[in-house]
Amino acid sequence: MISSTRAEIITIGDEILFGQIIDTNTQWIGTQLTDIGIRPTRKTSVGDNKQDILSAFTEASQRASVIIVTGGLGPTRDDITKHTFCEYFHTELEINQDALALVTSFFAKRGRVMTELNIQQAALPKNCTYIPNLWGTAPGMWFEKDNVVYVSLPGVPYEMKNLMEHEILPRLKARFSTTIIQHKSIRTIGIGESFLAEKIADWETALPEHIKLAYLPHFGQVRLRLTGTGTDQGILDRDLQAQVSAVTPLIEEFIFGYDLDELETVVGSLLKENNATLGTAESCTGGYVASRITSVSGSSQYFEGSVVSYSNAVKTNVLGVKKETLLEFGAVSEQTAREMAEGARKVLNTTFAIATTGIAGPDGGTPDKPVGTVWIACATPNETFTQLLSLRNDRKINIELTSSYALNLLRKTILKGNLIVQG
């Protein structure tokens, strides 16, 4: 096994250490490096403290050939990355004229006045290669020393991603890529990690040396990720595909997709294939199912809309749920879920409609219907399917799980209609 180029990612900022923001940058950088065969081996977050940053640079340079640094480049005073690079490389800042021209035009285009702080954003360590940032005001920087590449990027995700995609990844690829790391994922819902593991134990034991398996549980789903390493793309693809084909029959009823598939994209494709349309009627999910569906670009092709019926009044007045149903069975009941789905199909004029009603928590539970009691329904032109969920004590988790199970109920309903046998 040829070991690939090792990379480390360093994020700078007290806000990350103190937990004031969630860092999503390093996750994305990890996927991008992996895709070009550079192996992320460590991520480090340090605060806005020069000594801590210097020691993180020194340590990383002893282990890795690529060091990606994000954050600490904004115009305000808490940002010290550039000064620290100067100290690290024994150099100083000077205004880079190209960077200044770009930042000037950035402000001119937007008709905004440039401040002294913005001008200082064009001051760069003398030894850096300037990487123009067309998406913001803080330039990217590329340094090389003792065969280690240091890349410094702003922490704003939109700017960082564009700089990586357009400038940094092509350069890194040209310079380092040799071995290939490839992933295949199998995405399941409705089975726990250890039960899944039992079902595929023999297959897992027989995996070849160059293919590694990880279980990634997330809100009722478990993703099985196969990571293959090799030097020949074709052979690696074939080996991974063979393993996917071998494991699929063992757990088929739980698989909803592969690789980048999400329930909302899988459901979207099924709807398009069937020339069908969808609406939702949401109580406990409060619009979250609709928002997942519409997070997919092009969803207007099959998604008509939603009625979020948080109150009983909206359930009866807009969706046509019968008052007697609410009185007799309550808002959280199979009957109400059914009438919500059927009402949404009618009022939104769609092929299918899914409905959710439940007690998300933390309040509102009763001995009969504790927090986490949820009914979901899926109405079709012919009949309506319902399902009872017994979830957790956590509002956010309950909303996430309900939305996933509702999308999965729709998925299985559509597949059943096509006589494709699935779980």
Add this chain to the structure above:
Amino acid sequence: MISSTRAEIITIGDEILFGQIIDTNTQWIGTQLTDIGIRPTRKTSVGDNKQDILSAFTEASQRASVIIVTGGLGPTRDDITKHTFCEYFHTELEINQDALALVTSFFAKRGRVMTELNIQQAALPKNCTYIPNLWGTAPGMWFEKDNVVYVSLPGVPYEMKNLMEHEILPRLKARFSTTIIQHKSIRTIGIGESFLAEKIADWETALPEHIKLAYLPHFGQVRLRLTGTGTDQGILDRDLQAQVSAVTPLIEEFIFGYDLDELETVVGSLLKENNATLGTAESCTGGYVASRITSVSGSSQYFEGSVVSYSNAVKTNVLGVKKETLLEFGAVSEQTAREMAEGARKVLNTTFAIATTGIAGPDGGTPDKPVGTVWIACATPNETFTQLLSLRNDRKINIELTSSYALNLLRKTILKGNLIVQG
């Protein structure tokens, strides 16, 4: 200034390095440690590789007194944390009878069969203090060596958080807390970081040594975070509050809240204070505004529901937008936004309604109405206010920004009605 206890957080798992999951654990741990006066100074992520984990332990133990380790404790084979602790402490695993009893009862209660993998979860390094996990099957562990505390927790957020809250934080607090770190945040919307910085430059320069300022931009908002360090809670509170009071008048029109306030909680409080109700009519946000509002526990007190009118048919049939309006001005227009908001007020029978319609992207833009063109509206019993937004090229960002600006428009509208002068 007494320096506080330093802590480092180590996460274990290839899935984090490769970017297969977003790590939210360390963010949360960072806030919790900070709250008890323990300063997070570094976060490190390493893969499922014994050598990398060992070197992370060794390095962290040279810098910090508290090391929190998460991940790598699941039942499946890719998890190696416990074995690595054994090697690090020169000890071995043995079945802990208390842990075994707990894991057995965990499965019994759920009527599930325990597998051999689950039994092995009760095997712990001999030198650890066993921390019972009442929320899952992987025990917590507490180690001490050379005045450094090592805590090992499962990576599942729900289990990790409960273990931290109920077991780990109280022990850490009892043992280490001396100095106090306190935060105050001022939350703004509608002004960029550097413009904010210019407005408060003099105030920032005059901040005392023990209070530090950070700018935390996030989706159209900038949070100003003041971090104070001291030994007397009362004095620190007073000092921080004085700074908040001093800076507020300089930027009042942009402030929507403080500390943990979010637009959805601020708006919720305003609605409750005014005995008012709310509905939404959403096109480009696809239910995301409703889902933000209902993410707040207790929102059923003021939130009636939403009509997500993704198609023109739903706009006319459910919300009563005139066909002529759509023909003459288009779905993305001031007129349509206005009629959507007014229609939602009627059909959902609410005091206020907010509406969104725009081109989220990446497709659907025209020269006249490029991607990022969005109209929002807020209907009240007396009149309807509208606002044009010119946003970005990114679907997710546009949905986020639109939802925030729509909530902010509602906030300002309610405040105006109360004759409270705000921006």
